[in-house]
Amino acid sequence: MTKEEKKIYVNKKGLRLDGRAVDESRPITIKAGVLKNAKGSCYLEWGQNKVLVSVQGPREALPKHIANPFKAIVKFTYRMAAFSVPDRKNPRPGRRDIEISKVCGEALEKSIFLEKYPNTQIEIWAQILDSNAGSRAAALTAASVALADAGIPMKDLVTSVAVGRIDGKIVLDLNKEEEDAPDAVDMPIAMMSNSKEIVLLQMDGLFSKKEWEEAYEVAVKGIEKIKQLQINALKEQFKLEEKEEKKTKTETKEKSVESAKETKTEKKEDKKELKDNKELSKAEAEVQ
Amino acid sequence: MTKEEKKIYVNKKGLRLDGRAVDESRPITIKAGVLKNAKGSCYLEWGQNKVLVSVQGPREALPKHIANPFKAIVKFTYRMAAFSVPDRKNPRPGRRDIEISKVCGEALEKSIFLEKYPNTQIEIWAQILDSNAGSRAAALTAASVALADAGIPMKDLVTSVAVGRIDGKIVLDLNKEEEDAPDAVDMPIAMMSNSKEIVLLQMDGLFSKKEWEEAYEVAVKGIEKIKQLQINALKEQFKLEEKEEKKTKTETKEKSVESAKETKTEKKEDKKELKDNKELSKAEAEVQ
Amino acid sequence: MTKEEKKIYVNKKGLRLDGRAVDESRPITIKAGVLKNAKGSCYLEWGQNKVLVSVQGPREALPKHIANPFKAIVKFTYRMAAFSVPDRKNPRPGRRDIEISKVCGEALEKSIFLEKYPNTQIEIWAQILDSNAGSRAAALTAASVALADAGIPMKDLVTSVAVGRIDGKIVLDLNKEEEDAPDAVDMPIAMMSNSKEIVLLQMDGLFSKKEWEEAYEVAVKGIEKIKQLQINALKEQFKLEEKEEKKTKTETKEKSVESAKETKTEKKEDKKELKDNKELSKAEAEVQ
Amino acid sequence: MQKDVLLELNAEKVLNNLKEGKRNNGRKVDEYRKITIEKDLYKNAEGCAKVKLGDTEVIAGVKFSLGTPYPDSPKQGTISVGAELIPLASPFFETGPPSMESIELARVVDRGIRESKAVDFEKLCITEGEQVLIGFIDMYAINFDGNLFDASAIAAISALNEAKLPKIENDKIVEKEYSGKLKLKRKPLLSTFAKIGNVLVVDPDLMEETAMQARFSVATTEDNFVSAFQKGLSGAIKKEDVDNAIDTAFKTSKEIRKNI
């Protein structure tokens, strides 16, 4: 422990143990449409984290008493493979799995036009295959891509990242070694970046208000970059599908990708966004 | 152990370790109507035992296949708070919890005009917050008050106490220290005191028939006193409610309290009771 | 262990540790109709193995979504009594119990005219009371008798036995001591012997193809003998029932026994069997 | 536990007969059905018994396992009683986790044995504060025609009475070797009564159970003690019923005990 306290996590050049800059995330690769039997899917690598997400549905909400006559229900399952952590994970879901499933599902709800699918459920399964801090951000970022791949109409993509503090410095995307730093703070956040709406926000550790504000700015910039990777993955998948002329599935998916593209490239066009917001609010009002 | 065997549990003056006489219960305080979101409720302190009881319903019995078309079902849940015992209690109900829930629920059934509420369930939740021997008697005694507070028509209150033996003497209401006596016997009993009907009776330890008979007499006297405390609590609550002019809830509750009062004060008026009994028997006959 | 490797499991005279010949099973006794509250039942002793089987139903399949509108569902439960094994068995079913229940249920399906009972379930419960290797063969053999005792129309009885290898020799019906031999192989098999159809086949250990073929022949001969015991038990029960003139139950049961008898004694009469087969296939085609 | 509709229709008949002083099955109110006890049936059990009480049948078996003593009784082993109500016994017994009914049954049988001090728990101690034997008594109902409580209690005490203690070497149980028999200090027996109308009958059969408003069980020992009471169901009993039950229990259990 005493040795560890002397460990330098960010050196004088501002570089971290793995050579990254403070505002640099680990390498991320995203691939949409990887699972044949899923309505939508996504494989995402984020440093050592590897996650595979499927979307099934919308289909009838079961058991019936959970159905909502005004909108679709989102069932998100975050599950770690037994071999995805240093000590084998018991396959039964623990309390951490259940909490993460809950907040990730809620984080996606606002991005989906749920009112288009009354009495149904949309089932998202995020299987963590390897992990090294940041698996919930990876799962949520991949899930949003999988939803778009499923052709489910969405207002915007949801993009997640963790930001935190080590050695007194605000850094993007802590890895496990950094999470073990004595003063480490970890703050997973997810946003719909067009509207800067925060749909997931958690935090562990001791932050000052100033640090929160700095962390937020670092997160926003990180999210912008990661969102571009989400869009690229969807474009890539869209091209592939076009080639294969899988027209039936594509029609709705095209719209999703386009909407994501547009909202990204024309993000100054605030009117549209406001309208989107209004549409959603109306829908919500109906529900409540 | 050898030391303990020489411990004097009842001294020459007939006083116990905590100064009580052999036929004296620990101090009991009862308060009805303590929970805003419950149909009926009761808080009861009995020595160190502290229990909070809620009554919800009658409402639709679920799942539907358990519903009885002739009468209400009573669902009694006895649950100990994790911190209510010397060694932390696992929140999952154990076999003891399940058995106590069963016999306490059954003990209340005869006191309620269940046939007035076909296809429904009456849910009673007894949460033990602190304990020191006698928590089931406390829970059951409080539950009957909570049922009356809920305005559910009842034939009589159910009153419970434990009686037993230590140092060869029959004593009322053993505490935990006494329960650990080498010759300790513990016998929880509950009655509808008007008719002297026993609705709960359990026993642990070695009793002669003569001891049972003595214990019964001690129990009956103890129950009379405790019942008066139940009635007082309901009267108190009735007065409070009258002041607050909560009329809707009161109408039915008034009847319950009155019936409890009457049957208590005019307990010689056996005709009424017989009629009550007949009414119940008729209802039961219909069911079977 | 070194001592054990020198243990002679089959001596020069071809006799085993308990004096049996290689193709000899332990003593088997079968008694049908032993449980009053079951539609059908069977008690079977097989060496130290003792199993009691009940058949309930056919009755409405529950929960409703599991019902098959074209045929009955078979629910087989293999369960070991806590005291039926050297180390106390936890009463909760383990993975082994669940797998054995699955394969035994499937093994019986083909023998029953399931299409006669759409939307129902036939419930078979096999309770192992004592065990010493071979309990699943005992359970399955007894279950088929219990089904016949229940008067459920069947194409043929299902008969099961385990065959294996010890000391390089193919032997019928290994006991526990033999199962612990260093080169032991255990192969439970079940057949409808009329048609030589294999309805259960599992195997543990290292077998050559030649050994499989030898083992099969030994199993077939063993099964013929055991089937005769099944038929005798049913005949015995049929006689008893006739004496007691329990006519209602008997009518259907008579048919079962007769069909079992006939198919056994006139097993050359292949036309009938083919017809049976065809009937079943037609039914299956309807289902799929 | 579901109930048989046909039986419920018969309940009224039982009640009416009893009003005229007649038990449906011809028995006297304090008369048990015929009891037979088979022992030494299963080799893997350290002790076992199969009990027939009329048409009600229960099998009980004993197994010993090693465990750690409770901190407040470092010199004592213990027992653990379980009951399974399986479909062998009745089409109305459901599969699945233990029901409230089977838990109550097991715990009442447990209390009768435990509180009578039938088993000297100190004899189950291997190493003080570290290792003790736990005697698991598991009961299986295989035919249900009423009064599972008494049939189970007879089966449990009979199985215990036969039980051999395992041999322990190097803190482990040596399979198939024993260090002697468990000696019971008492043989408590349960006597269960049905309150039907105003009549109390011992050892109710299934038809009587369907008619009963209350069930009352009393465990008695050979030296004239009661070691457990349990009143069940929604009906009530009176003091006289308990007196009556205790007297009958002492009398009938004396007879039954001879067969154990």
Next chain:
Amino acid sequence: MQKDVLLELNAEKVLNNLKEGKRNNGRKVDEYRKITIEKDLYKNAEGCAKVKLGDTEVIAGVKFSLGTPYPDSPKQGTISVGAELIPLASPFFETGPPSMESIELARVVDRGIRESKAVDFEKLCITEGEQVLIGFIDMYAINFDGNLFDASAIAAISALNEAKLPKIENDKIVEKEYSGKLKLKRKPLLSTFAKIGNVLVVDPDLMEETAMQARFSVATTEDNFVSAFQKGLSGAIKKEDVDNAIDTAFKTSKEIRKNI
């Protein structure tokens, strides 16, 4: 958790009032309901507290048990927080295994305490690498009128603040004897906000919770740190909401902390 239909009809009213700058209950947006804390209620608890936050009531109690440390922190004990949403508190709280809601509640309270380093886990070590104390904090909702998060967090930290450490002898806890009080290094408190329309209100009551699109909680310490965030529900919040929440939380929690 089912929802009350009547309350949902009131949700629109809450929203409309807030548009006009008025809270339904007359409070300011940064104003808590009245808080009362009762302590020292239950003798079996090593520490306990009953908190009233308006009409919302939560009871928390602390028990210590012995356990083994995690391999990667051999010198540290730990805490474990549980929450039970029982029918005492609301007819819409169901019995059965812990719901997603109660798990989230427990974990957010846990993080607020754990991450603020309120408890010095090294003080809970008995023997390095072998034996440590685990502090179980169990919370029971007994009346539900909104904002169970803050009521639970106040109850939990109040109970911890009272908690006595058990006396250990021969690797066992000595009943009813203690080795002093657990000293808290910080007293983190949770402040929970409801986002309704565009307004953020602290300490929402049940009617406001029915109207809220998003819930946001921030745990703050006396030395001006935040030690946990938790955003919940399907709505979104903005950066300004978080800023706003932090400022309000520092201010309000200072007042609340005085009572603990």
Next chain:
Amino acid sequence: MQKDVLLELNAEKVLNNLKEGKRNNGRKVDEYRKITIEKDLYKNAEGCAKVKLGDTEVIAGVKFSLGTPYPDSPKQGTISVGAELIPLASPFFETGPPSMESIELARVVDRGIRESKAVDFEKLCITEGEQVLIGFIDMYAINFDGNLFDASAIAAISALNEAKLPKIENDKIVEKEYSGKLKLKRKPLLSTFAKIGNVLVVDPDLMEETAMQARFSVATTEDNFVSAFQKGLSGAIKKEDVDNAIDTAFKTSKEIRKNI
């Protein structure tokens, strides 16, 4: 496991084609689909493999944990195999506790490996009678197009074949350090057949599985042994089917084994 209605309609087509000697997918009856195996994918796994069998995909990973040996084999570690049929693989795979199907799958893969003595369990012993390694092999179906059994078995043995043994110090596993590779003595492979009408086809795809009456699996080793059989489903097989299956299994598994 629910079934796809559309697929069931196709079952008749499969059956009719086979009567004319043609497999629906153009394969010969003893021909596998294309197999690809990816390895070394996940750093937290001590060994792992992702197998594609046609469009069926399974991921398997190995983790070692420390445990106590069984009393009757104090010098041996063991393995434990689990299978998860998750919605990634099919909209008809349900969430919740392990189904009968996944338990059977895991146990058949387990037997094939265990009974072939592929793993020398004595190599997993750390301290005789006290501490051994348990090799957990967990398999996740990620795309389901029939024959999960063989895809899972290939994934499991491939993952085991890559597995590194953890380094043990002071009775604990040292994270990220290894003491060498687990050496397999054999590489058993499962070959699964569908009985459709009177025809036996190897490696059935999903459409064929929907048409099959019986499933038969045989595990074979490189030295021409069979190490497990498993017949499944309500249909029957004949002796000739088993003979046939063994021959085909020896032949096809030889090819597949080259890739592991």
